Amino acid sequence: MSAPTTDGRLLRGEQTRQAILRRAADIASVDGLEGLSIGRLATELGVSKSGVFAHFGSKEELQIATVGAARDVFIAEVISPAFEHPPGLLRLWTLADGWLRFGERPAFEGGCFFCSVDAEFDARPGRVHDAIADNYRQWVALLERAVTDAQQLGEVAADEDPAQLAFELDAFARAANVAGRLEDLDEVYARARRAVVARLRAVAADPRALP
Amino acid sequence: MSAPTTDGRLLRGEQTRQAILRRAADIASVDGLEGLSIGRLATELGVSKSGVFAHFGSKEELQIATVGAARDVFIAEVISPAFEHPPGLLRLWTLADGWLRFGERPAFEGGCFFCSVDAEFDARPGRVHDAIADNYRQWVALLERAVTDAQQLGEVAADEDPAQLAFELDAFARAANVAGRLEDLDEVYARARRAVVARLRAVAADPRALP
């Protein structure tokens, strides 16, 4: 058992784990985190049930790990692009638009992962609830911070309540994710985007800075 | 077997059915329509499994019947009170506020029934999806109609897009239902209500007509 062999095993294990979580997040975006089953994951990935189970130790741990994997994708697709812009109105807009895109051209099969699982677990107790509640709070706190930054730069009206604006921007994308899949996706998202743009224009010092 | 005996049976059967659906809607508001199980319903209601099953014939029919039962409650608690007012801004406000209340002081254990099951089934094919999509479309169509009525009476700005306003009013309550259960319920609903009021004030011919 030389070091490279051990490293190779660890590496392969990590790749398998990532493959499981990738598939798990897709399934959960359609069927929910309770719709996940270890047997189904094993069959779809061509491994044994215990081969999946061994990576997590319980279904609850699998669910929590899936939330973490979706969070990584969210950071890469929504947060990071916005943070390529300096603080200000443009960063705020990029966050709001990225959040819309996260359900519109979704990274996961069933649309916005968090819109699905937040609604699934909001009323249940337990560690999965707590994990998604943490993620929600961090996300709206980040949106709020983007508002206050823009206010301090004079790019957003100073009398606007950051928590209020963050709630509303979040709400439009959340509602669009559901409504778009019950009606017409493109039409509903166009509507949600108009709502976001109108809301930001109303508080922007220079509305021409918006798309 | 006289007529009264038969009627008594039918009546008792209908009462049992209603009791099942009442409990089913509560369960679904917390654990989703897939979280429903015939065995669990039977145990909780003190009847046999086949006693529940016989009323619906399949789990899918039970789910669809549960959606219908929740729809009846929604009509009684949200639609009917608004239609005690004549067409106009006040009716529109009453609809939007009733929709907020439906998740805030919820008729069902887990909060707004439709917010939960819409998110659960939006990305899945099948008859349950189709049933909730129908309900969603009818609800936003009714909201839109309340807007156009108010516009024709000169109580809402004529250049406002009714579908846009309906989408936004629906969105605030939908987001509050989830966010309120991940954060602080009262605080989040106060925020959602401020959003609804601000949006309606901005388009109202006479803002003093609003609460």
Next chain:
DNA sequence: CCTACCGATCGGTAGG
């Protein structure tokens, strides 16, 4: 990572 297995529960059926 595997095979083989556990008890529990699932939706649904048979027969009354």
Next chain:
DNA sequence: CCTACCGATCGGTAGG
């Protein structure tokens, strides 16, 4: 409406 049952699948374990 009931009891009694079906095959399938669930999460999880034993042993390797």
